[in-house]
Amino acid sequence: FTMKDEILKRFLNANGEPISGQVLADELQVSRTAIWKHLQTLKQEGYEFETVKKRGYKLVTVPDKVDMGQLQQFLKTTRYGRQVHYFESVESTQLVAHELVREGAPDGTVIIAEHQTAGRGRMMREWESSEGKGIWMTIIIRPEIAPHQAPQFTLVTAVAVVNAMKAMFKNFTPEIKWPNDILIKGKKTTGILTEMVAEADRIQALLIGIGINVNQQMDDFPEALQSIATSIAIEEGEPIERVHLVANVLDFLEHYSDMYVKNGFGFIKTLWEESSGTIGKRVKATTLREVVEGEAISITENGVLEIRQANGEVKGIYSADIEIL
Ligand code: BTX
Numbered sequence: 394f395t396m397k398d399e400i401l402k403r404f405l406n407a408n409g410e411p412i413s414g415q416v417l418a419d420e421l422q423v424s425r426t427a428i429w430k431h432l433q434t435l436k437q438e439g440y441e442f443e444t445v446k447k448r449g450y451k452l453v454t455v456p457d458k459v460d461m462g463q464l465q466q467f468l469k470t471t472r473y474g475r476q477v478h479y480f481e482s483v484e485s486t487q488l489v490a491h492e493l494v495r496e497g498a499p500d501g502t503v504i505i506a507e508h509q510t511a512g513r514g515r516m517m518r519e520w521e522s523s524e525g526k527g528i529w530m531t532i533i534i535r536p537e538i539a540p541h542q543a544p545q546f547t548l549v550t551a552v553a554v555v556n557a558m559k560a561m562f563k564n565f566t567p568e569i570k571w572p573n574d575i576l577i578k579g580k581k582t583t584g585i586l587t588e589m590v591a592e593a594d595r596i597q598a599l600l601i602g603i604g605i606n607v608n609q610q611m612d613d614f615p616e617a618l619q620s621i622a623t624s625i626a627i628e629e630g631e632p633i634e635r636v637h638l639v640a641n642v643l644d645f646l647e648h649y650s651d652m653y654v655k656n657g658f659g660f661i662k663t664l665w666e667e668s669s670g671t672i673g674k675r676v677k678a679t680t681l682r683e684v685v686e687g688e689a690i691s692i693t694e695n696g697v698l699e700i701r702q703a704n705g706e707v708k709g710i711y712s713a714d715i716e717i718l
Contacts, residue, residue: 396421397431398462401440404452405463413449457525457608459505459635467640472501473532473647474640480504482524484511486531487588490600494590498533498598501647505530505639512604514584515573520604523613526624528605528635532646535598536654540591543599544711545661545696547573547587549653550601552664553645554583558625559668561641565628568670571689571698571715575605576670579717580623582606603642607633658694665692671715676700678713685710686718 399421403412418425432442432450439456461479468474476499483489486504493502506529509522522529536546551569558567558575565577575583586602606614606624614622626632653661666672671689678685678700687702697709 396423396427397434398465400428400431401435401460401462402466404440404442404450405455405466407452409451409453411445411448411451416449458507459528459639463636464640467637469640469644470501470647472499473534473650474501474503474643476502478502478504480506482506482508482510485509485513485602486529487513487586487600487602490531490533490602491588491590494533494598494600500533500535502533503530503643504533513586514604515586520584520586521615521618521622522604523609526609526613527607528603528639528642530639531600531602532643533598533600534650536596536650538596538654539594540589540596541695543587543589543591543596544572545653545658546599546601546650547585548665548692548696549649549661550585550587550603550646551575552661552668553649554585554603554605554642555668556664557638557641557645560645561638562625562629562633564630567668569665569668570717571669571671571692572696572712577623577625577628579670581621582623582625582628601646605638605642607635607638658696662692662694671698671717675718677716677718678710679716680710680713685713689715 414425414428417428441454442450443453445451461477464474483506486506489504508524509529512520512522512529514520555567555569555575567575567577570576573585574581583605588600590597606622608626609624611619672691674689676689685700685708687700689698690701691699697711699707699709701707
């Protein structure tokens with residue numbers, strides 16, 4: 394915590410009541426000038442204060458930013474999100490994460506940006522990351538697992554995001570589409586991109602990219618996406634404070650990752666199936682080599698999607714684009 398964060402925390406906790414500059418100075422054991430300077434910095438970040446005669450300052454406006462001071466207060470994690478690299482704008486948080494992995498960034502390091510100029514999806518597809526409207530973040534984690542287990546982490550992440558959403562929002566039910574999308578009423582609200590830095594038998598780091606559409610209205614999306622994308626605000630019917638959702642996602646993710654490393658994939662599979670919008674549906678899977686059509690019947694312990702084709706044959710799909718028919 395910096396002094397500035399500490400001051401902010403007190404204003405946030407005051408719920409709009411004024412706080413005296415003198416009291417703050419005394420409690421934090423700094424001069425009133427120091428307090429004033431920190432308030433100036435907060436103003437530059439978009440916080441607005443009002444002076445209340447004889448009673449001090451009152452916080453009246455909180456900027457629409459994923460605020461790091463607030464994040465630290467909301468988090469219940471021990472590692473995830475405890476080191477955050479925050480940017481107004483980057484090409485892609487994945488690229489920053491790769492650099493930080495090389496520099497030895499610790500488990501749970503988060504990179505978060507208000508805007509990405511070259512956000513990406515799988516297979517170098519573009520990921521639309523409009524300014525200030527979504528959660529564009531990458532979490533660097535360093536679990537003790539073998540490289541072949543990495544794809545399971547995409548499913549661990551999907552379960553964490555979907556359950557964080559269910560804990561917070563009541564007006565819609567998010568569903569996971571295998572392997573890496575979260576849909577609301579069939580439209581994409583979240584994409585997950587898992588990348589890995591590994592040696593032959595050991596993972597150095599997983600870079601889990603999560604893109605969540607939060608406060609877009611339909612016309613914020615480019616036309617090409619309007620029929621396939623949606624945001625939480627559209628579905629919930631009100632604007633969302635992004636920092637709460639970031640904190641919740643990180644809480645769930647740390648909890649599930651630790652359980653996964655300790656107890657294996659079994660319980661993740663159960664949670665995944667509970668929120669799946671894929672199992673039991675007729676699907677068409679396009680892999681690099683072929684197109685498989687049939688009923689999605691289950692995921693295996695390895696996170697492989699099993700499809701029963703018309704001739705009864707069951708095929709395991711490791712990686713593909715899925716269309717729900
Ligand atoms: P994906 O390859 O499954 O999905 C990409 C496809 O989704 C695009 O081709 C497009 O059709 C559609 N799409 C693009 N942008 C959006 C959007 N905002 N909402 C809905 N649909 C969209 C999914 O890849 C993985 C995305 C990960 C994004 C995160 S953001 C933080 C991190 N940094 C980064 O560059 N990527 C990850």
